[in-house]
Amino acid sequence: MAAAASCSTSTRSTGSVVVAASRNSVTSFQRRGPRASGTDSGCSRLVSIAGTRPSVRNGQLLVSTGLPALDQLLGGGLAVGTVLLIEEDKYNIYSPLLFKYFLAEGIVTGHTLLVASAKEDPADILQELPAPLLDDNCKKECDEDICNHKTESNIKMKIAWRYQLLPKMEARPVSSSRFGHYYDVSKRIPQELIEASKWHGFFLPEKISSTLNLEPCSLNHGYIKLLQFIQNIIYEEGFDGSNPQKKQKNILRIGIQNLGSPLWGDDICWTENCDSNHSLTKFLYMLRGLLRSSLSACIITVPTHLIQNKAIIARVTNLSDTVVGLESFIGSEKETNPLYKDYHGLIHIRQIPQLNNLIYDVSDVKDLAFKLKRKLFTIEWVQDNYLRQERNIYPPGFSYLLKQKDSAWGEGSLQHSTFLMSFLAKGILVSFCVRCSENKEAAVGIQSCHTLAAAFASRLVRHSEPLEQTGSGRIRQAAGPRLWHDGPRQEAPGLLVIPP
Amino acid sequence: MLESLLALGGLVLLRDSVEWEGRSLLKALIKKSALCGEQVHILGCEVSEEEFREGFDSNINSRLVYHDLFRDPLNWSETGETLPGGPLEALRALCRRTDPGPVTIALDSLSWLLLHLPCTTLCQTLHTLSHQDSCHGDSSPGEQVHVLGLLHEELHGPGPLGVLSSLAQTEVTLSGAMGQASAHILYRRPQQRLTHQTQWFSILPDFSLELQGGPPLEPQPYPDPRVPSMDPTTHLTFNLRLSKKEREAKDSLTLPFQFSSEKQQALLCPGLGQATSHIFYEPDAYDDLDQEDPDDDLDV
Numbered sequence: 147m148a149a150a151a152s153c154s155t156s157t158r159s160t161g162s163v164v165v166a167a168s169r170n171s172v173t174s175f176q177r178r179g180p181r182a183s184g185t186d187s188g189c190s191r192l193v194s195i196a197g198t199r200p201s202v203r204n205g206q207l208l209v210s211t212g213l214p215a216l217d218q219l220l221g222g223g224l225a226v227g228t229v230l231l232i233e234e235d236k237y238n239i240y241s242p243l244l245f246k247y248f249l250a251e252g253i254v255t256g257h258t259l260l261v262a263s264a265k266e267d268p269a270d271i272l273q274e275l276p277a278p279l280l281d282d283n284c285k286k287e288c289d290e291d292i293c294n295h296k297t298e299s300n301i302k303m304k305i306a307w308r309y310q311l312l313p314k315m316e317a318r319p320v321s322s323s324r325f326g327h328y329y330d331v332s333k334r335i336p337q338e339l340i341e342a343s344k345w346h347g348f349f350l351p352e353k354i355s356s357t358l359n360l361e362p363c364s365l366n367h368g369y370i371k372l373l374q375f376i377q378n379i380i381y382e383e384g385f386d387g388s389n390p391q392k393k394q395k396n397i398l399r400i401g402i403q404n405l406g407s408p409l410w411g412d413d414i415c416w417t418e419n420c421d422s423n424h425s426l427t428k429f430l431y432m433l434r435g436l437l438r439s440s441l442s443a444c445i446i447t448v449p450t451h452l453i454q455n456k457a458i459i460a461r462v463t464n465l466s467d468t469v470v471g472l473e474s475f476i477g478s479e480k481e482t483n484p485l486y487k488d489y490h491g492l493i494h495i496r497q498i499p500q501l502n503n504l505i506y507d508v509s510d511v512k513d514l515a516f517k518l519k520r521k522l523f524t525i526e527w528v529q530d531n532y533l534r535q536e537r538n539i540y541p542p543g544f545s546y547l548l549k550q551k552d553s554a555w556g557e558g559s560l561q562h563s564t565f566l567m568s569f570l571a572k573g574i575l576v577s578f579c580v581r582c583s584e585n586k587e588a589a590v591g592i593q594s595c596h597t598l599a600a601a602f603a604s605r606l607v608r609h610s611e612p613l614e615q616t617g618s619g620r621i622r623q624a625a626g627p628r629l630w631h632d633g634p635r636q637e638a639p640g641l642l643v644i645p646p
Numbered sequence: 647m648l649e650s651l652l653a654l655g656g657l658v659l660l661r662d663s664v665e666w667e668g669r670s671l672l673k674a675l676i677k678k679s680a681l682c683g684e685q686v687h688i689l690g691c692e693v694s695e696e697e698f699r700e701g702f703d704s705n706i707n708s709r710l711v712y713h714d715l716f717r718d719p720l721n722w723s724e725t726g727e728t729l730p731g732g733p734l735e736a737l738r739a740l741c742r743r744t745d746p747g748p749v750t751i752a753l754d755s756l757s758w759l760l761l762h763l764p765c766t767t768l769c770q771t772l773h774t775l776s777h778q779d780s781c782h783g784d785s786s787p788g789e790q791v792h793v794l795g796l797l798h799e800e801l802h803g804p805g806p807l808g809v810l811s812s813l814a815q816t817e818v819t820l821s822g823a824m825g826q827a828s829a830h831i832l833y834r835r836p837q838q839r840l841t842h843q844t845q846w847f848s849i850l851p852d853f854s855l856e857l858q859g860g861p862p863l864e865p866q867p868y869p870d871p872r873v874p875s876m877d878p879t880t881h882l883t884f885n886l887r888l889s890k891k892e893r894e895a896k897d898s899l900t901l902p903f904q905f906s907s908e909k910q911q912a913l914l915c916p917g918l919g920q921a922t923s924h925i926f927y928e929p930d931a932y933d934d935l936d937q938e939d940p941d942d943d944l945d946v
Contacts, residue, residue, distance in 0.1 A: 237812075237834060237840050238812060239834075239839070239840065264770075264773075265773065351770070351773075351774060407769075407809070407812070408765055408766045408769035408770070408809055409766075409769055409770055409773055409813075411766045411770070412766065413765065413766060415805060415808065415809050416765045416766075416805045416806055416809060417803075417805055418805075449812060451808070452805070452808045452809055452812060454803075454804070454805045476839075476840050477840075
């Protein structure tokens with residue numbers, strides 16, 4: 147179902163059979179429309195849920211986490227039916243931000259929300275969500291924050307002259323039907339968006355009367371109530387398929403804040419050996435069971451820096467599907483390290499799920515850092531700091547711009563080779579579509595280069611045969627979106643060769 | 647910032663130790679808020695009421711509402727003077743109080759409560775106590791509840807200390823040097839960055855707070871500027887910048903397989919007339935052209 151749904155979630159030209167001279171189309175391949183026999187609701191191939199898309203690797207249905215950079219790091223997005231665990235940073239400054247991005251994304255795409263917290267009222271949490279950047283104000287906002295970005299469309303191109311007439315590809319999402327939106331954290335979400343959305347709140351102090359004499363039980367009472375609440379919502383609203391004919395399918399986004407803290411009634415942050423050692427793990431196990439059988443995705447923030455027993459942290463990590471850890475520099479010695487001077491903390495992708503695959507991808511990139519600017523939360527590679535020449539941002543996995551204006555791009559020159567090798571050795575240049583690239587000169591230049599010396603590589607990677615120099619500017623083989631390919635990066639086509 | 651601690655609202659944690667005791671600072675803060683006209687409730691567990699009230703003059707003493715848990719914590723004497731239900735009930739009674747106006751609640755001490763109450767209930771009650779204003783609708787700054795908790799940090803392990811730090815809005819750690827006491831204040835404003843400051847102070851005999859210079863440190867949101875260390879852009883194996891000559895050499899390089907500009911234009915011009923590109927395909931003898939979409943057979 148997911149694989150065939152891909153044809154409906156991408157461009158909206160499914161209805162028209164021939165789109166001859168559309169202004170933006172850059173290809174002659176036309177999409178065949180749906181068959182004339184029509185679409186009935188039983189034909190689940192064409193049902194698409196707003197705000198989701200199938201993964202390019204295994205067809206798994208994905209939702210966005212609200213941060214397009216984090217989506218890329220997680221392999222396209224968060225899979226429906228899984229749990230995203232955020233390990234909180236020490237003073238809990240940045241993890242609520244990721245939590246809010248997830249919820250805001252749900253509101254913008256029209257998903258149903260379920261917010262559970264023991265600390266704040268869910269209605270207050272929803273009031274503080276960041277405002278989405280949509281359409282025309284998006285470009286204006288993004289250009290203020292993202293650093294200057296000189297367009298080269300007026301410059302007559304020397305190498306990539308065939309691409310001069312191509313229209314510039316739009317780099318930012320411009321409509322709410324897209325996957326992944328950008329948000330402005332300095333503004334609040336407009337009230338009408340919250341009112342138009344459907345949400346359910348679970349505030350623990352309201353649900354549990356504190357004077358109740360609670361007999362000890364294997365699972366914490368707060369957790370039991372929360373599980374019952376989630377199960378009721380899933381059943382009543384039909385997310386588990388219990389009311390198939392009723393209405394359009396939708397995704398339930400569940401957000402649970404500060405799970406495992408004493409405010410939920412859990413002891414694990416207090417002592418190492420406590421009676422309710424297994425409450426949290428049992429809760430996560432049952433929650434995962436609920437999620438797997440319904441169309442929902444869940445984000446949980448856990449203060450793992452407070453949990454005293456390391457075994458519990460390991461169990462909690464194993465029970466979650468995707469684990470992202472935040473480590474802020476406040477108060478630590480890394481604050482004064484010059485390498486980290488532009489960042490506010492490190493982000494660790496500790497685990498990516500192994501869904502419908504035999505193997506999974508551990509991200510090769512180990513040094514990701516985040517920075518909370520006034521309006522945006524950005525994630526970057528740490529080594530970029532001194533490798534990039536202008537302050538561009540290289541989120542991993544994008545097919546992209548290489549601004550190497552200052553490097554010597556003479557064909558076969560040593561500086562060209564070493565500069566490029568240092569980039570490649572850090573794993574920055576992987577996917578490379580000339581059409582999408584903003585610097586077409588560089589893109590074609592890199593593709594035609596095959597004289598790189600392996601001595602400059604800081605990592606030895608085995609690659610296939612180099613590209614043949616065809617001289618006609620036609621792309622023989624583009625390094626496709628294979629960053630998240632199966633296993634270690636063995637076959638990056640045609641860019642490097644190791645002398646025997 | 648020490649004098650405006652109470653303006654910040656929420657739970658203020660005063661961490662003291664054997665060398666630098668915190669009860670005098672607690673009493674100084676209580677005196678300050680009593681003089682501001684706030685109601686002050688004190689939950690006394692560690693010292694007797696007489697000892698606590700000693701040093702305050704009479705008008706302040708009249709404003710303090712003292713809940714005594716020291717004399718008879720388990721209510722053995724059954725005189726009805728002490729609060730039934732013990733400390734938990736006393737805290738819950740404070741949560742339920744409905745008098746309007748700003749109020750300061752001093753817990754002397756949180757360590758005693760930690761040792762006598764189950765931790766999760768204590769945390770939940772503290773959270774309700776310090777966030778009481780939000781239940782009453784709009785919370786103007788004057789209506790805030792300030793909770794001051796005295797914590798002896800040597801009595802507890804890292805677990806409880808970490809949990810209480812995460813619950814607290816402000817954390818004041820007392821230390822000092824050469825007979826001079828200092829307070830390291832860590833303040834977490836919601837939605838904003840963490841700020842910290844170290845303030846040297848002394849408490850006068852009548853429990854008023856006197857701020858001192860001491861070894862001076864200004865309030866700063868970031869630590870001291872770092873010692874400039876090695877610049878990472880040295881000793882690179884590649885060029886980050888081009889000299890002028892290199893730039894000229896690069897620009898004048900003739901690229902292989904470069905057409906002359908006329909031929910370029912000739913190739914480009916037909917592209918201007920049409921918006922899409924064309925695919926010219928001549929089927930081979932062995933090609934099997936089938937117009938159907940093979941995916942149509944899939945029953946997905």
